[in-house]
Amino acid sequence: MEKINRYFNIPYVLRRIIRTADLSIFLSECRICGNLLVLDNENIICSECRASLIMTDDSCCRICSCPLGNDADICGKCLVDPPPFQKHLSFTPYKGLIKKLILLYKYGQVEGLKHLFTSLLLELYKEKCNRKIDAIIPVPQDRGRKREFSPIMEITELMSNNLKIEHLSDVLVKVKKTVPQAGLGKSRRLKNLDGAFKLQNPVRLEGKTVLLIDDVYTTGTTVRKCAGLLRRFAAEVVVMTLART
Ligand SMILES: [Zn+2]
Ligand SMILES: [Zn+2]
CATH class of the missing domain: 3.40.50.2020 (Rossmann fold)
Incomplete structure (x- = not known):
C-alpha cells in the first residue's frame, strides 16, 4: 500500500514514463521500508526514513x-x-x-x-x-x-x-x-x-x-x-x- 501511495506522489509525467516503459524494475527500493527511491537525493534509504x-x-x-x-x-x-x-x-x-x-x-x-x-x-x-x-x-x-x-x-x-x-x-x-x-x-x-x-x-x-x-x-x-x-x-x-x- 505504501509503495502504491508513493508511486502516485511521483510527478505525473515521470509516472507515465515509468509505466509506459515499465521502468519500475530499474528503480531501487528503500532498504528499510521498501518505498521506491525516486528522488535525486535518495540513496539506499528513502527521504521519509532519513527524516526520521x-x-x-x-x-x-x-x-x-x-x-x-x-x-x-x-x-x-x-x-x-x-x-x-x-x-x-x-x-x-x-x-x-x-x-x-x-x-x-x-x-x-x-x-x-x-x-x-x-x-x-x-x-x-x-x-x-x-x-x-x-x-x-x-x-x-x-x-x-x-x-x-x-x-x-x-x-x-x-x-x-x-x-x-x-x-x-x-x-x-x-x-x-x-x-x-x-x-x-x-x-x-x-x-x-x-x-x-x-x-x-x-x-x-x-x-x-x-x-x-x-x-x-x-x-x-x-x-x-x-x-x-x-x-x-x-x-x-x-x-x-x-x-x-
Ligand atoms: Zn524508507
Ligand atoms: Zn558519564
Missing part, C-alpha cells in the same frame, strides 16, 4: 552522554572513574532504524551508507562539538575476511574531507583480533581489549585536540581504551559515535 533520524537531546552526563534520570550533570560512572576523554557525543540511542542501518553497513556491507552516517556525524559535530579539532581518528576495527572494508575509516575520511581537518587514520592501530564486547562482563571486556590497540608514530598527536570516531558506544570500554592511549600524547580527546546503548 533525529538527533536526540535528552538530559545526559556532560562527559560521557549517558542518559541521566536525575538533575545531576555527571553520571556516577564518570564521577568514580573519570574517562580519559573530555567528552563523548552521540547522535541517537542505539535502537530501531539506526541500529538496522549500522548492522546493514557493517555486516551487510552496504557501503553507500557511509554518506548518510557522515552527514549525521557532521550534524552532531556542528551542533554540539564546540571545540577546535586538530585531527580526526577512527577507532580501528578488525579487518573483514572477504576484503578490505574499514567501515569507520570510510566515514572519518569523508568527515575529514568535508571539515578540512587532518585525518590521522594510521596513528591508532588494532594489533589483536577481539571478540564482540557486547555480552561480556567488565573484567572480560577489559581482558578482551588488553593489548588490542597500539600507537604508531604518536608524535603526530602532540598537543592536538583529536576527535575519535566509533559507530556505537556500549559500555565505553573500547573508546576509553583508545582515548587512554591517545591521551599519552594528545592534549584532548573528544569522542563521537552514531549511537549509544
Whole structure:
C-alpha cells in the first residue's frame, strides 16, 4: 500500500514514463521500508526514513552522554572513574532504524551508507562539538575476511574531507583480533581489549585536540581504551559515535 501511495506522489509525467516503459524494475527500493527511491537525493534509504533520524537531546552526563534520570550533570560512572576523554557525543540511542542501518553497513556491507552516517556525524559535530579539532581518528576495527572494508575509516575520511581537518587514520592501530564486547562482563571486556590497540608514530598527536570516531558506544570500554592511549600524547580527546546503548 505504501509503495502504491508513493508511486502516485511521483510527478505525473515521470509516472507515465515509468509505466509506459515499465521502468519500475530499474528503480531501487528503500532498504528499510521498501518505498521506491525516486528522488535525486535518495540513496539506499528513502527521504521519509532519513527524516526520521533525529538527533536526540535528552538530559545526559556532560562527559560521557549517558542518559541521566536525575538533575545531576555527571553520571556516577564518570564521577568514580573519570574517562580519559573530555567528552563523548552521540547522535541517537542505539535502537530501531539506526541500529538496522549500522548492522546493514557493517555486516551487510552496504557501503553507500557511509554518506548518510557522515552527514549525521557532521550534524552532531556542528551542533554540539564546540571545540577546535586538530585531527580526526577512527577507532580501528578488525579487518573483514572477504576484503578490505574499514567501515569507520570510510566515514572519518569523508568527515575529514568535508571539515578540512587532518585525518590521522594510521596513528591508532588494532594489533589483536577481539571478540564482540557486547555480552561480556567488565573484567572480560577489559581482558578482551588488553593489548588490542597500539600507537604508531604518536608524535603526530602532540598537543592536538583529536576527535575519535566509533559507530556505537556500549559500555565505553573500547573508546576509553583508545582515548587512554591517545591521551599519552594528545592534549584532548573528544569522542563521537552514531549511537549509544
Ligand atoms: Zn524508507
Ligand atoms: Zn558519564
